[in-house]
Amino acid sequence: MKKILLIIQREYLVRVRKKSFIITTLLFPLLYVGLIFGTAYMSEKGTTRLKIAVVDSSGKFTQTRIDKENAMDNSSTLVLLNENVDSLNKHFEDKGFDGYVVIPSNTVIENRPDQIVIKSNRTLGLVSGVQTKLNNIWNEIKYEELGIDMEKRQLLNDSKLSVQAENMQDKGANADIAAVIGYVSGFLIYFILIIYGSQIMMGVMEEKTGRIAEIMVSSVKPFQMMMGKIIGIALVALTQFFLWIAFIFIIYNATKSGSVAGNSNVSQLVGGVQTVFTSVNVPLVVGMFAFYFLGGFFFYASLYAAIGSAVNEDMREAQSLSFPVTMIVIFAIFILMVAMKDPTGPLAVWGSIIPFTSPIVMMARIPYGVPGTVPYWQLGLSIVLLIATFILTAWFAGKIYRTGILMYGKKPTWKEMIKWALRK
Amino acid sequence: MALLEVQNLKKYFATQKAVDDVSLKIEKGQIFGLLGPNGAGKTTLIRMITGIFYPDSGSIIFDGKSFDPTKDASKIGYMPEERGLYKKMKIGEQTLYLAQLKGLTKREAVTKINQWFDKFEMSTWWNKKVEDLSKGMQQKLQFVTTVLHNPKLIILDEPFSGLDPVNTNLIKDEIFELAKNGATVIFSTHRMEQVEEICDHIVLVNKGQKVLDGTIKQVKQDFKENLFRISFSQPVSDELPNADLFSIKKQEDNLLIIQRNENRSNNEILQYLISQGLGIESFNEILPSLNDIFIRQVEGTPLARRFQNLN
Numbered sequence: 001m002k003k004i005l006l007i008i009q010r011e012y013l014v015r016v017r018k019k020s021f022i023i024t025t026l027l028f029p030l031l032y033v034g035l036i037f038g039t040a041y042m043s044e045k046g047t048t049r050l051k052i053a054v055v056d057s058s059g060k061f062t063q064t065r066i067d068k069e070n071a072m073d074n075s076s077t078l079v080l081l082n083e084n085v086d087s088l089n090k091h092f093e094d095k096g097f098d099g100y101v102v103i104p105s106n107t108v109i110e111n112r113p114d115q116i117v118i119k120s121n122r123t124l125g126l127v128s129g130v131q132t133k134l135n136n137i138w139n140e141i142k143y144e145e146l147g148i149d150m151e152k153r154q155l156l157n158d159s160k161l162s163v164q165a166e167n168m169q170d171k172g173a174n175a176d177i178a179a180v181i182g183y184v185s186g187f188l189i190y191f192i193l194i195i196y197g198s199q200i201m202m203g204v205m206e207e208k209t210g211r212i213a214e215i216m217v218s219s220v221k222p223f224q225m226m227m228g229k230i231i232g233i234a235l236v237a238l239t240q241f242f243l244w245i246a247f248i249f250i251i252y253n254a255t256k257s258g259s260v261a262g263n264s265n266v267s268q269l270v271g272g273v274q275t276v277f278t279s280v281n282v283p284l285v286v287g288m289f290a291f292y293f294l295g296g297f298f299f300y301a302s303l304y305a306a307i308g309s310a311v312n313e314d315m316r317e318a319q320s321l322s323f324p325v326t327m328i329v330i331f332a333i334f335i336l337m338v339a340m341k342d343p344t345g346p347l348a349v350w351g352s353i354i355p356f357t358s359p360i361v362m363m364a365r366i367p368y369g370v371p372g373t374v375p376y377w378q379l380g381l382s383i384v385l386l387i388a389t390f391i392l393t394a395w396f397a398g399k400i401y402r403t404g405i406l407m408y409g410k411k412p413t414w415k416e417m418i419k420w421a422l423r424k
Numbered sequence: 425m426a427l428l429e430v431q432n433l434k435k436y437f438a439t440q441k442a443v444d445d446v447s448l449k450i451e452k453g454q455i456f457g458l459l460g461p462n463g464a465g466k467t468t469l470i471r472m473i474t475g476i477f478y479p480d481s482g483s484i485i486f487d488g489k490s491f492d493p494t495k496d497a498s499k500i501g502y503m504p505e506e507r508g509l510y511k512k513m514k515i516g517e518q519t520l521y522l523a524q525l526k527g528l529t530k531r532e533a534v535t536k537i538n539q540w541f542d543k544f545e546m547s548t549w550w551n552k553k554v555e556d557l558s559k560g561m562q563q564k565l566q567f568v569t570t571v572l573h574n575p576k577l578i579i580l581d582e583p584f585s586g587l588d589p590v591n592t593n594l595i596k597d598e599i600f601e602l603a604k605n606g607a608t609v610i611f612s613t614h615r616m617e618q619v620e621e622i623c624d625h626i627v628l629v630n631k632g633q634k635v636l637d638g639t640i641k642q643v644k645q646d647f648k649e650n651l652f653r654i655s656f657s658q659p660v661s662d663e664l665p666n667a668d669l670f671s672i673k674k675q676e677d678n679l680l681i682i683q684r685n686e687n688r689s690n691n692e693i694l695q696y697l698i699s700q701g702l703g704i705e706s707f708n709e710i711l712p713s714l715n716d717i718f719i720r721q722v723e724g725t726p727l728a729r730r731f732q733n734l735n
Contacts, residue, residue: 006524014513211508215569218474218502219525221494406476408506 004224004231011203011232016239025240029247050076052118052130053097055085057105060141061134069133076129089119099124101134109145175368177280179340182364185289186336188241189296189360193329196237196297197304201318203229204308204405213405222402226309227394230301237297280367288366288379295386296359299393300329306397309404310412321414332357339364343373353382355389396421425488427452427577427608428473433482435468442468444632445482450610450625455603457623457640458612459714461722465632466612467505470579473610474502487576498527501575505582505612507566509554516550519569526573533572540568544594559586567595571602578602579610584618596622616714626714630722644711647720650684651710652693657703669693681710 015021054061066078085102092100099120104113118127143153207213216225303325311317335357339348343365351361362382365374403420428450435443443465450456460466471477475493484491510518523533541547544564563586571578584592603609611623628636656678669688674681
């Protein structure tokens with residue numbers, strides 16, 4: 001027991017003191033936040049602002065109305081032109097327009113044109129912005145022609161029905177918030193599995209190719225060696241994880257007190273996270289997250305450790321053996337996406353019970369509520385199966401590890417590794 | 425009293441009888457040579473003695489009790505042929521770590537490390553990384569990590585490979601010193617001149633089985649061919665009648681190498697030579713070198729062991 005603690009300590013300290021650990025811990029949240037805001041920024045700046053000429057034969061799309069719409073939304077610009085359609089057809093591009101649209105002269109409520117066509121010489125992509133503007137103007141015209149005053153308009157606009165799903169078993173669950181929690185925790189587990197799974201594999205390979213395995217094995221049992229490494233690296237993952245959470249709170253507090261205009265997005269985001277934590281069964285979600293995080297970690301870590309012990313210094317060998325394992329983790333993320341939309345569908349249910357995918361998929365379902373969305377039997381079965389599989393995998397991996405770590409030469413196949421595991 | 429006694433040890437792998445019914449006994453304080461060609465089963469045997477492999481059958485008695493790898497690991501120091509250390513780890517920390525895994529407390533380990541580092545002039549290495557060291561320096565460090573915890577049994581597999589003569593002597597002296605202070609050393613190598621120099625007792629294994637066991641003196645006696653080198657004060661005439669006392673193996677000026685015939689004594693030969701009027705300057709027995717014995721014993725063994733199917 002003392003030896004396993006020593007191993008855990010070494011594995012932990014060696015990694016936490018590395019520059020790369022400090023850098024990834026600092027950079028990952030920055031990159032992640034940067035990515036979110038970057039894409040939002042790019043999608044806003046990157047799209048062309050359409051400039052569309054409007055030829056109004058009806059006389060109802062007046063300059064005032066168009067100006068009002070342009071002022072409200074600058075993602076596209078409408079310009080009222082009083083020109084001959086034939087000449088415009090030839091010269092609209094010379095005048096700097098992306099396209100033009102003709103409002104038919106007989107446009108009245110009773111005779112609504114089926115479709116308004118924006119004529120252009122190229123593919124304009126989404127024209128929903130232009131459509132909204134024209135519709136807003138059309139609405140104004142309709143209200144006026146029907147004699148509906150401002151007060152009535154207000155009434156009309158306010159009278160929408162809001163529809164939301166409510167689970168009668170579990171009234172606290174809010175679908176939007178649950179989806180966010182499920183997404184965040186599922187992805188966190190996914191990242192940790194992918195990043196640290198390969199770290200474990202590389203660590204075992206280092207011991208094997210550095211020929212230190214035999215020296216270690218003459219002092220400690222191979223199983224202690226493997227578990228020490230897995231637990232040590234699990235602690236590194238947890239450390240990183242808690243640092244990330246700490247950063248979120250620091251950023252949150254900084255933006256709250258600083259209240260810089262540009263940071264309002266960030267504080268909104270973080271504020272959103274806080275509302276999340278107040279509206280969900282926090283102890284259950286946190287507890288289950290801890291369980292599935294550790295369960296999934298230990299399960300996949302022992303698989304990666306077994307692979308690392310079986311291969312030689314060749315990274316390609318390691319990649320080809322670990323590819324199927326990584327594929328399963330990625331597959332789990334796809335099930336997570338489905339489970340977020342349909343947390344009680346068969347794919348979500350079975351994905352959250354089968355141990356290969358359950359650590360990621362179950363976290364997408366639990367925030368929706370237990371036992372409302374996830375009945376007790378499903379949760380229980382999933383937990384029992386994950387524990388059982390973890391014990392089985394650790395035993396299985398331990399056997400492969402014991403043989404593999406001292407075996408040099410050609411790369412073993414999965415079949416041979418299974419043979420090692422089944423040998424007494 | 426024997427420190428280690430191995431009885432009928434067997435370990436079969438899927439395609440090989442790696443160790444096939446080997447028994448041996450190693451006395452306390454002995455420097456014991458474990459010899460054998462490549463693939464003879466030495467490493468497998470050592471791995472069973474160090475608790476890395478479990479034997480298929482047979483028993484290991486260590487220090488008077490049945491060998492228990494978890495308890496006895498701290499009493500054994502093993503330097504495998506395939507050696508290595510964590511390349512990116514600092515030397516001091518690494519040595520401390522390995523010593524603690526062998527059961528030393530941190531304080532004991534630090535004192536011991538300082539002693540050894542001083543002795544080997546390695547004190548400035550503490551904060552260096554293993555990858556900064558030359559191969560020979562790594563070797564010295566590896567030796568220190570092997571013996572740091574004062575093991576009762578030290579197993580060294582090719583300890584001098586990659587060392588220059590100065591460092592070889594340094595390590596050799598340490599091995600003698602450790603044996604003098606009561607440690608038992610198992611020394612595995614292919615370098616027979618080192619075995620003759622260092623070991624008291626040897627065992628030769630081939631194809632998983634023990635083919636030779638005894639002190640170096642005894643083994644040489646067992647394998648001697650009654651060869652003698654005689655030098656004379658004057659050149660020997662070509663037509664020396666060899667009678668039925670001996671046969672001449674080599675003749676060169678005033679030097680003669682003969683093989684004594686069976687049931688004849690040295691004195692008879694000497695009397696005969698004197699009666700021939702030859703002045704004898706020296707008369708020595710030629711004992712076979714361990715190298716010759718080794719080659720003779722393993723001759724005919726294919727260079728690589730064939731894979732056989734044991735099922």
